[in-house]
Amino acid sequence: MDKDVLKEILSVMVQNPMRTILSMIGVAWGIFMLVIMMAASSGLENGVKADIGNRAANSGGVWSMMTSIPYKGFKRGRRFDMDMDDIQFLEENVQEIDVISPRCQAGGWQGGNNASYDNNTGSFNIYGETPGLVEIQPMNITQGRFINAADIKDERKVCSIGKKVFTTLFVKGENPIGKYIQINNVNVQVIGVIASMKEGDDSAEENESIFMPITAFQRTFNYGKTIGWFSVKSVDGYPISKLQDEIKSKLKIRKSVHPADQRAFGSWNMEEELADVNTLFASLRFISFSVGILALFAGIIGIGNIMLVSVTERTKEIGIRRALGAAPSVIIKQIISETLLITIVAGLLGIFFGVLTVELLNNTLAAMGDSGSFRNPTVSFNVVFGSFLILIVAGVFTGLLPAYSAVRVKPIDALRKE
Amino acid sequence: MILLENITKSYEVGGNSIQVLKGIDLNIKSGELVSIMGSSGSGKSTLLNILGMLDNYDGGAYALDGKLIKDLSEKKAAIYRSQFLGFVFQSFNLINFKTAWENVSLPLYYQKVPRSKRKELALQRLEEVGLLDWAEHLPSEMSGGQKQRVAIARALIADPKVILADEPTGALDSITSMEVLDLLKKVNAAGKTVIIVTHENEIAAETERIIRLKDGRIISA
Incomplete structure (x- = not known):
């Protein structure tokens, strides 16, 4: 033109x-x-x-629920728990597991105050964890360290606390490392502070959490070897849903659950979520x-x-x-x-x-x-x-x-x- | 220059066919100044439209400068019009949002003449019709006589062979009419064939030859 x-x-x-x-x-x-x-x-x-x-895309969680099919003399509607031995069994028998991390939880959402330091108290999620957690669900460690293998082995009463926990219980500028906080009146030594890498509500949830070694948690709160659920990550290139199916069928045999029972285990994974x-x-x-x-x-x-x-x-x-x-x-x-x-x-x-x-x-x-x-x-x-x-x-x-x-x-x- | 042989033309009006031209034979030589007269309904406007390639005819033959003008495509008609013909209308038909010189130069725009050249030629034509000072004015700022002179300048700009004027003085008072007519005579004297359609005797009397139409036929030529 x-x-x-x-x-x-x-x-x-x-x-x-x-x-x-x-x-x-x-x-x-x-x-x-x-x-x-x-x-x-x-x-x-x-x-x-x-x-x-940036939770690993090939990660997810599995928990036990209620059986829906009678099997091996058990009636339907049976509740059962998984324990540390199950985790060890899976670790040894499923090749495709990269990281498996058993977890327990106490307190938390809308619960009463369960942690205190000095004159400060707050209501937080108390988790029993293993070091593997941060490989599945990365968190920033802003001070000190996260739980390590020695903590698990020696059942040390230590904890990493979320940054909201730190700001609630401690005065600004105070060094929390080495201090003892009371969790349900049990003294636990702070070894680190973490900050969530998520955004929004999910980050608040993490920042308001206290992470203890799972073994110490179980002993302190009388869980025995019982775990709440576990997080798991598959080896690179192996689909997490497939791994979860494998894990579930192995657990079904171990826990005397009918092989076709769809409701005995619950699970979610990042792959489906994404x-x-x-x-x-x-x-x-x-x-x-x-x-x-x-x-x-x-x-x-x-x-x-x-x-x-x-x-x-x-x-x-x-x-x-x-x-x-x-x-x-x-x-x-x-x-x-x-x-x-x-x-x-x-x-x-x-x-x-x-x-x-x-x-x-x-x-x-x-x-x-x-x-x-x-x-x-x-x-x-x-x-x-x-x-x-x-x-x-x-x-x-x-x-x-x-x-x-x-x-x-x-x-x-x-x-x-x- | 213009040769018509037994031209016929009819219109469909409300299901009836009305024959407007009933066989027109006409020869207009190059350089003639001719008027076509007739009462309304005599077919003079239809004849002019056919001459101007604005309308088709049904039968007969029309040759312009030796070229047969029949069943032209719109495109061909546009080309011939711009090569051979200049139009002057009763209602001037200037584009009201264009200045005098832009109106005058419009035919050249469609011949793809560059703008500066167009302006030069348009100003030249405006000078010839005595309106150089009005070059930048809009039609709405001019009198009827001035507008018609602008229209004549426009008809001349592409150097056509024939000027077709359809009641060029129909909207003008008698003094201005004569001025416009004088201008057309000057154009004719410069060598152009000029055909004026009119119903005014004093206008027709000024032309060299009067063609009278009645009921679709030529009664005197």
């Missing part, structure tokens, strides 16, 4: 600036919506994925894109409408042009170019303000610090570029109808029109 043609198009467009601007707002709004919605869904996705933290999250966000992205595109089409149809009105109003002008030697193809090209120019300018404006809004939102969120389940909303270049292409193609097609209606009138009839 050379400068001359552009000038000709502009000279027509400025004839009715209000109408041109209003129809441009339709398209600009459509693409603005598209950008914002795509960014919003990406922000939500980034937020939720950050909540999950797949769920990914499916969820793929649908969310699709919905955002569809809604955005539909809004965009509404805008484009508006432009088509305006162009039809404009062409009808300009019948006489177009007739004059044709009498003066403009071939129909020239008129068609001009009308399509006008439509296209409006859509492109409007589209660019929409993209500009959309991206600007997203950037402002990003800066605001960054300034706020922890933004919960919504963070770093972005819109990919491909999405913007793709919708821009759609816009151009749609602009050409939208121009076709008014363009052909402009040349359908014979010049002689067009000239007669007053």
